[in-house]
Amino acid sequence: MTVLLFYFTAAVAMIATWLVITRTNAVHALLYLIVSLLATGFVFLLLGAYFAALLEVIVYAGAVMVLFLFVLMMLGLGKHSERAEKGLLKPRLWYGPAFLCGVLLGEWGALFAGHPLSVELHAVSAKAVGIALLGPYVLAVELASMLLMAGLVGAYHLTELKRRPPA
Amino acid sequence: MTMVPLTHVLLLSAVLFALGMGGLLGRRNLIFMLMSLEIMFNAAGLAFIAAGARWGQADGQIFFILILTLAAAEVGVGLGLALQIYHRFRTLDMDEVCELGESFNDQAENR
Numbered sequence: 001m002t003v004l005l006f007y008f009t010a011a012v013a014m015i016a017t018w019l020v021i022t023r024t025n026a027v028h029a030l031l032y033l034i035v036s037l038l039a040t041g042f043v044f045l046l047l048g049a050y051f052a053a054l055l056e057v058i059v060y061a062g063a064v065m066v067l068f069l070f071v072l073m074m075l076g077l078g079k080h081s082e083r084a085e086k087g088l089l090k091p092r093l094w095y096g097p098a099f100l101c102g103v104l105l106g107e108w109g110a111l112f113a114g115h116p117l118s119v120e121l122h123a124v125s126a127k128a129v130g131i132a133l134l135g136p137y138v139l140a141v142e143l144a145s146m147l148l149m150a151g152l153v154g155a156y157h158l159t160e161l162k163r164r165p166p167a
Numbered sequence: 168m169t170m171v172p173l174t175h176v177l178l179l180s181a182v183l184f185a186l187g188m189g190g191l192l193g194r195r196n197l198i199f200m201l202m203s204l205e206i207m208f209n210a211a212g213l214a215f216i217a218a219g220a221r222w223g224q225a226d227g228q229i230f231f232i233l234i235l236t237l238a239a240a241e242v243g244v245g246l247g248l249a250l251q252i253y254h255r256f257r258t259l260d261m262d263e264v265c266e267l268g269e270s271f272n273d274q275a276e277n278r
Contacts, residue, residue, distance in 0.1 A: 006171040010179045017183055017206055021190030026198050033202055036183075040209055043179070046171060047220040052212075052228045059235055064205065064242050071246045072198065075253050124225050132225040133232070140229070144236040151240030158247035161254060 005107050006046050012100050013039035019096065026072050030065060031097040035104075037061040042104055045111075048123030176217035184210035197252065197259045201245045208238045 016036035023029035041056035133141060187206030194200055212231040219227015249259060256264050 003171050006175070013179065014182055014186070017186045020202060020206065021186060021194065021199070026196070029199065029202060033205065036206065037209060040213055043176070043213065044216050047176065047216055049216045049220055049228050052216055052231050055232065055235060059239065060209065064239060067242055067246060068198070068202070071249060074250065124219060124223060124228055128225040129228045133229055137229050140233060144233055147240050148236055151243045155243040155247040158244065159250050
C-alpha cells in the first residue's frame with residue numbers, strides 16, 4: 001500500500017518538476033513548484049518523517065513560495081503582467097495544478113482510510129529529532145542561526161535602493 | 168506495512184536533482200534559476216530523509232532542517248539580488264546582465 005502510494009507520489013513530483021522548468025510564465029511555474037514540494041512532503045510522510053513533512057509544507061510550500069510570489073508581483077512587468085493577471089482568473093490555468101493536488105489529496109485519504117496514522121517500524125518521531133538537535137547537533141543549530149542572521153542582514157542591504165546613476 | 172525500497176527513493180531524488188540542474192543550466196531568467204536551485208535543495212533533502220528513515224536515525228531529518236535554513240537564507244539573498252539587478256538593468260535575463268566578457272549568445276553570433 002505504502003509502496004504503491006510512493007510510486008504515484010513520485011510520478012506527481014516528477015511531472016510537476018518537469019512542468020516547473022518548462023513553463024515560460026513564472027507564476028505558472030510557481031504553481032507547479034508548490035505541487036512538487038507538496039508531493040515531496042508526502043514522500044516524507046510515507047517514509048515516516050512526519051516532522052519533516054510538516055516543515056516542508058509550512059516552510060517551503062508556505063513561506064518560501066510566498067516570498068517568490070511577492071518578488072514576482074513586485075517586479076510586475078507592466079502591461080504584460082496585467083494580461084497575465086487576467087489570465088490567472090481563467091479556470092483553464094488551474095486545471096493542471098488542481099489535478100495533481102487532487103491526486104495527492106486522494107493518496108492522503110487512501111493512506112489514512114484503513115489505519116488511522118499507524119506508526120511505522122522505522123518512523124523517526126519529532127521527539128527524537130528534537131533531542132538530537134539540541135544534544136549532539138547544538139553547534140550546527142548555532143551555525144544555522146548565524147547563517148540566517150547573515151542572510152537577513154545581507155537581504156536588507158541588498159534590497160536597499162540607492163539613487164545612483166546606472167553603472 | 169511494507170517499506171518503500173531505499174533505491175527507488177534515491178532514484179526519485181536523483182531525477183528531481185537532475186531536473187533542477189537542467190533547469191538551472193537551461194533557463195536564463197534569474198527567478199527560474201532560483202526556483203531550480205530550490206528543486207535541487209529539495210532533492211538533496213529527500214535523499215537525507217530517505218537514508219535517515221532507512222536506518223531509523225534522527226540525523227537525516229536534522230540535516231533536512233539545516234538544508235531548510237540554508238534554502239531560506241539563499242532565497243532571501245537571491246531574491247534581494249534579483250530586485251537589485253532588475254532595478255539596475257531593467258531585465259532579469261542573465262545574458263543581458265553579463266558584464267564579465269561576452270555572453271553565450273554573443274559568442275554564438277560571432278562564430
